Amino acid sequence: MTALxxxxxxxxxxxxxxHERVAPCLLIAPFVAAFVLLxxxxxxYSLVLSLYRYKGYGSAQFIGLSNxxxxxxxxxxWTALGNTAFYWVAHVVPMMALAFxxxxxxxxxxxxxxxxxxxxxxxxxxxxxxxxTLLFQSLFATQYGIINSALRLQIPWLQDEWLSRIxxxxxxxxxxxxxxxxxxxxxxTTINPEVEDAARVDGANDWQRLVYVTLPLMRPIILLAVxxxxxxxxxxxxxPNILLARAGQLAPSAxxxxxxxxxxxxxxxGFGQASAVGWLLFVIIAAASYVQFRLFRDxxxxx
Amino acid sequence: MTAGTTRPxxxxxxxxxxxxxxxLALVAMGVVxxxxxxxxxxxxxxxxxxxxxxxxxxPQNFTFSSYASLATYHGGVWINFVNGLxxxxxxxxxxxxxxxxxxxAFSKHRFFGREVIFSLLMLTLxxxxxxxxxxxxxxxxxxxxxxxxxxxxxxxxxxxxGLFMVRQYMQSVPDELIEAARxxxxxxxxxxxxxxxxxxxxxxxxxxxxxFLGVWNAYLWPLIVATNPAVQPIMVTLPNMTDPNIxxxxxxxxxxxxxxxxxxxxxxxxxxxxxxxxxxxxxGAVKN
Numbered sequence: 001m002t003a004l005x006x007x008x009x010x011x012x013x014x015x016x017x018x019h020e021r022v023a024p025c026l027l028i029a030p031f032v033a034a035f036v037l038l039x040x041x042x043x044x045y046s047l048v049l050s051l052y053r054y055k056g057y058g059s060a061q062f063i064g065l066s067n068x069x070x071x072x073x074x075x076x077x078w079t080a081l082g083n084t085a086f087y088w089v090a091h092v093v094p095m096m097a098l099a100f101x102x103x104x105x106x107x108x109x110x111x112x113x114x115x116x117x118x119x120x121x122x123x124x125x126x127x128x129x130x131x132x133t134l135l136f137q138s139l140f141a142t143q144y145g146i147i148n149s150a151l152r153l154q155i156p157w158l159q160d161e162w163l164s165r166i167x168x169x170x171x172x173x174x175x176x177x178x179x180x181x182x183x184x185x186x187x188x189t190t191i192n193p194e195v196e197d198a199a200r201v202d203g204a205n206d207w208q209r210l211v212y213v214t215l216p217l218m219r220p221i222i223l224l225a226v227x228x229x230x231x232x233x234x235x236x237x238x239x240p241n242i243l244l245a246r247a248g249q250l251a252p253s254a255x256x257x258x259x260x261x262x263x264x265x266x267x268x269x270g271f272g273q274a275s276a277v278g279w280l281l282f283v284i285i286a287a288a289s290y291v292q293f294r295l296f297r298d299x300x301x302x303x
Numbered sequence: 304m305t306a307g308t309t310r311p312x313x314x315x316x317x318x319x320x321x322x323x324x325x326x327l328a329l330v331a332m333g334v335v336x337x338x339x340x341x342x343x344x345x346x347x348x349x350x351x352x353x354x355x356x357x358x359x360x361x362p363q364n365f366t367f368s369s370y371a372s373l374a375t376y377h378g379g380v381w382i383n384f385v386n387g388l389x390x391x392x393x394x395x396x397x398x399x400x401x402x403x404x405x406x407x408a409f410s411k412h413r414f415f416g417r418e419v420i421f422s423l424l425m426l427t428l429x430x431x432x433x434x435x436x437x438x439x440x441x442x443x444x445x446x447x448x449x450x451x452x453x454x455x456x457x458x459x460x461x462x463x464x465g466l467f468m469v470r471q472y473m474q475s476v477p478d479e480l481i482e483a484a485r486x487x488x489x490x491x492x493x494x495x496x497x498x499x500x501x502x503x504x505x506x507x508x509x510x511x512x513x514x515f516l517g518v519w520n521a522y523l524w525p526l527i528v529a530t531n532p533a534v535q536p537i538m539v540t541l542p543n544m545t546d547p548n549i550x551x552x553x554x555x556x557x558x559x560x561x562x563x564x565x566x567x568x569x570x571x572x573x574x575x576x577x578x579x580x581x582x583x584x585x586x587g588a589v590k591n
Contacts, residue, residue: 019490019491021414023408023490023492024408024412024413024417025414027404027405027407027408027495028404028405028409028420030400030401030404031401031402031404031405031466032405032420034457034460034461035424035461038435038439038457038458038461039432039435040427041438042435042438042442043427043430043434043435046434046438049437049438056441056444098332102329105325105329106329108325110318110325111325111326117329117333119573119577119581120336121332121333122580122581123336123337123573124336126516126569126573126580127340127566128520128565128566128569129520129522130520130522130538130542130565131343131538131541131562131565131566132339134541134542134558135339135340135342135562137553138358138558138559139342141358144354144355144358145358146342146358146359147359149358150359174335182585183585186582186585235433237522237523238522238523242522259433259523262433262436262437263523266436266437266440266527271437271438271440271441274436274437275437275438278431278433278434278437279434281431281434282431282434285429285431286429289429
């Protein structure tokens with residue numbers, strides 16, 4: 001009886017240390033397994049798949065880089081790339097400017113009810129993309145649209161190509177400015193007020209303080225915002241396809257984004273081609289992020 | 304004397320004007336933010352018929368008919384609503400559990416290859432998730448899971464960004480707490496559930512909100528993998544709601560009622576957890 005506890009103690013220490021050694025493996029195992037099985041594996045497989053012609057049944061045929069070259073020589077690809085780039089550039093500048101301006105305004109000491117404005121301006125970001133897009137469809141419809149009937153006009157917002165592009169851009173700005181507004185507001189509150197006070201004492205006016213003090217301090221956050229927004233913009237799909245198509249159809253190719261190519265390929269059973277489109281998307285996103293980091297860093301070096 | 308008195312009043316006037324202009328600008332943007340929401344709610348109380356003649360005004364005949372037709376459209380859109388809740392809810396439960404476990408190991412345990420594995424995981428943040436769509440479609444077709452809920456849930460579970468967020472937070476948990484629990488005889492699992500999870504509740508809550516929203520809002524993957532209306536989430540149902548008799552004509556009243564229904568759960572969570580909601584938005588962006 002008395003010998004038992006003394007014998008049990010070393011064993012329990014040993015099992016505990018074994019526990020301690022096995023524990024981290026068990027802790028990360030579910031995440032790593034899910035990640036490998038549902039993301040990394042499929043991502044690598046899609047790289048392999050992009051070198052084959054495969055219909056989803058029968059045998060796959062190795063065709064080298066043909067899927068890439070045929071995508072790159074397909075004029076719709078360049079239209080889609082141009083559209084996607086347009087949607088990104090056209091919305092990012094006004095959206096970030098608006099978000100930053102609103103953050104400056106809400107932070108200003110004269111503003112009351114900050115705690116009311118902040119959630120209200122964030123609200124468009126909460127609604128689902130699908131619902132927001134349907135709302136915009138009902139706002140901008142030609143015959144029965146809210147805006148046209150309020151203006152008593154018949155502007156073909158969603159029929160005309162350029163007007164539809166603008167509606168898509170307005171939708172992207174509307175749904176996302178509140179998010180970046182909150183991010184910028186949080187960034188502004190991390191700026192030490194003494195730095196701005198010092199500039200004020202030195203005689204800098206509001207504009208000079210903004211340009212020479214606030215903006216440089218906010219540069220890392222603005223850069224990150226622009227890069228993250230660009231990555232999201234190149235993955236654009238729901239907005240144009242719900243706004244300009246109905247009942248399971250895709251948007252017309254003249255205004256369609258890049259991901260439409262992948263969906264078209266999938267629906268026609270071109271799994272290799274669809275994978276190639278995915279990897280081209282990756283290359284484009286990586287290149288765009290790299291260029292933006294370089295641009296911002298160069299500017300930082302110069303100043 | 305005059306100069307001494309006018310300058311402060313002039314300055315006061317200027318700042319009063321600035322204050323009024325600032326408030327006007329903010330109110331104007333507030334209206335822009337809210338107007339589509341208000342019209343969504345207003346139009347959901349009109350009949351599908353009335354919307355066509357009166358899209359912009361208040362309802363002349365206030366009616367719940369759009370909500371009623373939501374209940375009957377194609378066997379009931381509430382099924383798709385529940386599908387969406389199930390997909391997002393189950394995915395969030397699983398994601399929070401496995402991400403918290405992995406975050407704990409990556410922040411508080413030493414093991415071989417920890418930094419390398421973590422860096423490799425972070426590298427994959429650059430890869431657009433749509434790349435996995437063709438292989439995942441083939442995979443789920445092979446195991447016969449097309450048109451199922453699990454095919455919509457599983458690929459959303461691993462979240463590298465979530466792991467980054469959670470690990471970052473757990474690194475700030477003092478080692479003394481864990482040490483104290485260990486001295487009291489708690490094993491790694493007990494420490495995880497009794498110390499780490501409660502103390503990380505804020506970040507796990509923020510991650511849960513972000514994750515739920517992301518899955519709830521998803522459109523592309525469910526559109527591809529779920530073609531049977533019985534398993535589609537509400538986000539795929541909504542854009543396809545057309546008049547059962549005429550076919551191509553969207554039934555706007557019912558669609559607006561559906562959008563309201565799809566927005567309400569998020570709105571409720573937002574109104575309760577406003578600050579955490581907005582903080583979760585900024586965590587990723589500002590902490591870097």
